Amino acid sequence: MAIGGAEDRTSDSIILRRFAMLCGNGTARISVIPSASRIRNAGEQYRRVLHDIGAAQVEVLRISERSDARDEGIVKTLRESTGIFLTGGSQVRLARMIGGTPVGDAISELNRAGVPVAGTSAGASVMSSVMVAGGRSGTSPRSSMARFSRGLGLIDSVIIDQHFAERDRVSRLVAMVGYNPGLLGIGIDEDTAALISPDRFIEVIGRGSVLIVDGSEMQTDIEHVQPAAPPTISNAVIHFIGEGGRYSLDERNVVPQD
Amino acid sequence: MAIGGAEDRTSDSIILRRFAMLCGNGTARISVIPSASRIRNAGEQYRRVLHDIGAAQVEVLRISERSDARDEGIVKTLRESTGIFLTGGSQVRLARMIGGTPVGDAISELNRAGVPVAGTSAGASVMSSVMVAGGRSGTSPRSSMARFSRGLGLIDSVIIDQHFAERDRVSRLVAMVGYNPGLLGIGIDEDTAALISPDRFIEVIGRGSVLIVDGSEMQTDIEHVQPAAPPTISNAVIHFIGEGGRYSLDERNVVPQD
Incomplete structure (x- = not known):
């Protein structure tokens, strides 16, 4: 479950409720990983909210340097979870902290085995x-907008951007797909989530939209133009999907509604 | 020639130079129509700049109410022009002032006859x-974003938006095309122009991009959702086109560059 940030935590908390439900609610054991954030009690707020909306057990895993992500006690707690929640902050910091560690590996394995991971x-x-x-x-797309790094790899062949409409990131996502037309761009608005099921469907939940950028037919000169000059990027297919809409990652289309 | 606003008027003025050239430079007689603007000397700056970059004769037509747009002297001057320039301001005000008047009709006829019109x-x-x-x-698209009116009709089957990336208008243009998938959306960045030739090719000039939104294959529920809720709009094909890029309005594709 990929959330675009700024999800409601004080009113009906639709997105977090859905996550808690997926984790088992009364039988849930959720591990919150706050390592993306530099704020000391970033995980605490989620612990409280997830608990208040019905998750039986919620624990914040204290991973604030790479060695913590190798701690056997932490890995054990994580492996007993029925759900994992990754807070906001910096994805670069988070990847640096847990990428390639026993904690990072456990998250991938658990998720593959069906344990819901929300971020x-x-x-x-x-x-x-x-x-x-x-x-x-x-601005309109520029090659200088596309800065990549390695993520946790829970889902392949996509690139996920967030705070999407709020921070005016359409062009950036199109530029990134321009560099990797094999990737599918997924831009998620605030208080909105893309719930990606094991059978590779996306379901949209929340107040905003999810934008899909499909570069399958894309043509571009992005690698030839100067970083600050506007490239030509043609034949990008885009889909804005609102609450309840579904998209098939394998078919690359929006599932028609009844 | 549709310009996205804020075109360079003090440095090399590439866009205005191109317009002056199309109008004949040393033999040009350009009429500036400042009626979109409420500022009293809105036309004067363009008169000076166009003159400075080589246009032989530039006249500002004083049309500040609808009756002026029926003035025979003004219509006569206009009909002798080799080029017409429409300043910025409010397009609703401009349409209200000259739409359906002898001045409005003359602009359409002259343009059809090959006289360049820049705006x-x-x-x-x-x-x-x-x-x-x-x-x-x-934000991501909303049905409430789409507010239409009638323009001068110099070019059919398109809808033109401006200050495009600068004012984050991608979603608005997609929403407008959602209401009219037969229309082609054209979004023009600041200091950027879409030069539309009589044979219906667009050429991009300037510092930014032109975004084309093609709704031919679009599917949407925009007419069913609440104005403030995000509709699903799928299969929009978009093209970002930079300096020198060309697009065929009839073929609906970007012309490959050599």
């Missing part, structure tokens, strides 16, 4: 194999 | 038959 903002971006590492937004 | 910002939006009249931007 908000940075925690959403870190889920893909190729991850957005940053880059300016707010 | 910047509001002056660009007013060129289409169905015109963007306003609407909020800055």
